Amino acid sequence: MNRPFKPYPFTAKQYPASLPPLQGGVDQARHPVVVVGGGPVGYCAALGLASHGVPVVLLEADDSVCFGSRAICISRRSLEIIARLGAADGFLKQGLPWTGGRSFYRDDEVLHFKMPMDENQKHPPMINLAQYSIEQLLLDAAEQRSDLIEVRWQNRVTAVGAREDGTRLTVETPAGAYTMEADWVVAADGGRSLLRETLGLKLKGTSYEGRYVIVDIVLDSARPAERLAYFDPPCNPGSTVLVHKQPSGVWRVDYQLRDGEDPDEAIKPENVMPRVESLLGMMGEKGAWSPVWIGIYKANALTLDDYRHRHVLFAGDAAHLLPIFGVRGANSGIDDADNLAWKLAFVVKGIASPRLLDSYSAERVAAARENLGYGTKSTEFMAPPSFAFELMRKAVLGLAVKFPELRSLINPRQSSAIAYTGSPLNMTSQDAEFGAGPACGHVLTECPLVIVDGASTREGHLTDLVGADITALYFTDDGAVPDELTTCHAAMRARGIPFAIVALARQAGFARAHGWDKSGRLFAMYDAAPGTLYLVRPDGHVFARWRRFDAADVTGAIDHLLQS
Structure with a gap:
């Protein structure tokens, strides 16, 4: 099946490499905070610090916002955080709100869930918005704070030296290399974090073998935005398929590879297109469609034991890797940035003891482990890791058609605000x-x-x-x-x-x-x-x-x- 690829309905602005004033290859300024990584987590951290009047240098290795399908679901809690950062209007204007979803087993609907939504709420439970738009909206807000936020494009950190009194970074750019000093570094450089690797820190937990293909398509459809999950569907027997509608007619399809499938072969267009065509036919979607992007991933449930390493503080995927089920990845990272920004700002300004940053690690490691618990349950249901799990899932799905009380076991447990009930900062006597x-x-x-x-x-x-x-x-x-x-x-x-x-x-x-x-x-x-x-x-x-x-x-x- 030959379908020509279309571009995303989004044009990313490209930025030239930037160098600070140097003397002998050294940035002469010592910076209070350097954020490494310009994704949603890095931008939220920078915006949060700027809201407290703390100047930030943000180093981004690429020349634009991201490309391809990554995070697409922003939770109510994240919208609340983004609103405090002054960037929510664009999210609410562009994003597609949704309140629930449906799960199907073969031809039968086995779950229709609704997330909490009542007249007290300011924001919807969830909006769908592609990560390139998420990053652009946060970047736009950061550019409005250019008095405090300096974004250096095409600045790739290649070495890091963490000391008790600060951190030295070596930075490569197309215009030349340099070193810089920072009192504090926020490592938001993603799942393949160079800072984490260079400092010899290891993520711990479970990495699942099952893989999913991601396909973004442009589809003309009036179907509402909701989370759709298909277990063992007729269009792809033995697999699990997830479908999300995004703005501008883009749809994301995730489908599980069956045991024994070669991942390299599976992502070739000639193997992907028939599966998408079959899925759309099963859904009753008859509109014209075109592929936009194809990728692949596997689920991880991993975290560092401590998010503070001397004067380097880890956040987002650099600190933890969460399964996508329940949309906790980017949302958890935004929560990391929100927790960290005010604490680091108070320390930089001399308002608080550096011990306050230990509470960042304590609270967010506990949050990651709670998220990992939910994410692991969802992952093991979506992609059973053993024959016993698969038998249990078949039993639950088969019985859920007639026994509604079993349907809660299918619920993907969408991301929600984490409570720091065990925080050392709490005063609970009353x-x-x-x-x-x-x-x-x-x-x-x-x-x-x-x-x-x-x-x-x-x-x-x-x-x-x-x-x-x-x-x-x-x-x-x-x-x-x-x-x-x-x-x-x-x-x-x-x-x-x-x-x-x-x-x-x-x-x-x-x-x-x-x-x-x-x-x-x-x-x-x-x-x-x-x-x-x-x-x-x-x-x-x-x-x-x-x-x-x-x-x-x-x-x-x-x-x-x-x-x-």
Whole structure:
């Protein structure tokens, strides 16, 4: 079958190699932070640091954003993070939102799942957007912060020397090589991380033998965006097939190779096209289609034991490799960047002890292991690693047609926000007094609000009120804030600690409030009464809460956060 390939409906801008001013092949500036790798994780880390006023040099080995099918699903939690970075509008404008999916066993539908979506939410559970668009939107935001973010294109790190007081990098470019010094390095250089390899660090876990072919096609179809999974389909017996719709008429098809298939032969167009044609016929898709790109991958469930190596901090695929099932890869990496950026910024600015960075590793390694647990279950169901697993899957799929209670075993467990319940930063002494609301370590529960800005108001959400500061959410009848909290605010600001008070009023008409609980849901959702206080980290995780507090409680919790 001969089908000509079409280009992606996206034109990547190409950037020339850039060199800093050099003296004897040395960048004379010592940089507070260098980010290695310009993918979604690297850009989010750079944008997060810039939001705290920290200058960043970002080194990207290529001359443009990525090419080919990589990450395509962005979760609600990632959208919340990207919104704080000032880049969400493009994601929401271009991305295709979806709320669930369907799974089929042979000819029968065995699961129709829905992700949580209600009137409290600001963002959809998931949007589909190709990684080249993801990177371009984040790059656009970074270019708007050129006062703090310097992107160096075609700058490939070839050597790294990690010391107790900083890191030296050797960088190759088409215009010449140079060395540079950094106080801190964020290693976001992907699954084949040179920094990880050079420093002799090893990923640990499971690498699965099964392989999947990825095919991006352009297809004219009005079918809605949802996750489609086909187990042992008539078009490809013995295989598992996943289908996702993307913007601009691009569709991604992933199908599992059967045992004994040669991967090199499997990705040849003459072997791929008949399978795609057969799949589309089975789905009832009769529109014209053309291939765009073909690739191959295998599932990995691997992580470093520690994401901090002296002054090098690992994030994204450089730190962990997660199975694609449940779309945790890029989303977990964006969460890494969000966790790391504020902590590293506080350390660089002298606000916090470098020990705070140990909590980055502790929290995100635990998150990776939780994600690996879910991803491993999904992987073993999607591609059974043994005959016993395959028998179990056939039994579950066959019985799920008649017994709905078994369908939860098929659910792919899509990516969701991770709670840092075991974090050393939490102050949990008052948690037991609450019957609802986000406990210490959890992200804020979303709720619509009327946001008050002086004499003007607008419709918004609670997460709109949390920025780069440590935030005190104070629940009040009329917007009034007690003197002890304003005194604490002044003392923190005098110490250079970014601290903000957000007053959440139960009643309307008070200009001194920041948010009005117009829906009447917020106070109940947080089990709050006038006088309740939640302390929130810059990444949106709660780290302390009280029904009643005094200034010493607040000061002690923040000092614990910064010195942990």
